Amino acid sequence: MSESSAQKIPADDRWILMIETSQRQGSIALGTVAGEFIDEQLFSPGLVHSKELMPRIDDLIGQHGSRSQLGIVAVSRGPGSFTGIRIGVAAAKAIGWALGIPALGLSSLECMIHGLGAETRGRWAAILDASGGDRDLGIFDLKDGKIEVIEDERAVRVEELPSLITEGMGVVGSGCRDVDWPESNPVASIERDQPPAKSGLILASQMVQAIASGTPAPPGWDNPHQLQPRYLRVSRAEEVRRQKLAEQGRS
The missing domain is CATH 3.30.420.40 (ATPase, nucleotide binding domain)
Structure with missing residues (x-):
């Protein structure tokens, strides 16, 4: 410093x-x-x-x-x-x-993850709706109110999301809407801005x-x-x- x-x-x-x-x-x-x-x-x-x-x-x-x-x-x-x-x-x-x-x-996206609350744990994807079928995506681990970045934030197409969200991962954000999540990998989706x-x-x-x-x-x-x-x-x-x-x- x-x-x-x-x-x-x-x-x-x-x-x-x-x-x-x-x-x-x-x-x-x-x-x-x-x-x-x-x-x-x-x-x-x-x-x-x-x-x-x-x-x-x-x-x-x-x-x-x-x-x-x-x-x-x-x-x-x-x-x-x-x-x-x-x-x-x-x-x-x-x-x-x-x-x-x-x-x-x-x-x-990190602010969004903090909005889940200090008691929330696990791996989460923060997804923002960027309109036109685009999404802004970041993947993080959350434990005891601390965030670890797992994947750098990036822009993706909405049709890519199901293949990027692994089993057991939660998703949060306005970008969760209108996504065809497969039945084989249900997600804990929290749809909000x-x-x-x-x-x-x-x-x-x-x-x-x-x-x-x-x-x-x-x-x-x-x-x-x-x-x-x-x-x-x-x-x-x-x-x-x-x-x-x-x-x-x-x-």
Whole structure:
């Protein structure tokens, strides 16, 4: 860990602000660096992140104190909604830069696994619906509230999923829907969208403890502007642009 990273470990009673805008249900949560939950707010249904994010942050913090008590801003940086991720990451970078505090980017899929609860164990696949038959997939082991990454996050087609989920593995996420799971390998499917930001607070607190113990700090910790969204595929708009360019090249 660099000297600057060590200097940026906040006191246990400082706050972590967690931003979750990677899916349709946006939310924010507030907790301490030591892992104590303070409060959360859920956005209105639908993709209203750009309209509600900053006013809700001001409201949540104002109910419990002031921005001076923030020690870290954490954000679900993807995979997920292209627009939602950009909104959340941009807000986290701005807050981190303005207050001179670390910005911590978290995996949306790992946040989803933490949302299963501390009592849950075993191997789980977190699957997000990326629309158009695409899925974002990550496979993890969960034990005593700790996550081990088994396979790197990747983009897959929905028809590939049954062959990638092994016997006894649980699956969670919006990407579980409309999958033809074989009768020979029934899965413990929990169909839901991204859990609220409260789940991300747990992961953020664990990451801070790891950084304090010497784990290299991720981009954004020493410099919020280094925090970047994580996409597993190009956007639909980019696909259309590339297709048009290819067609023009053939004409």
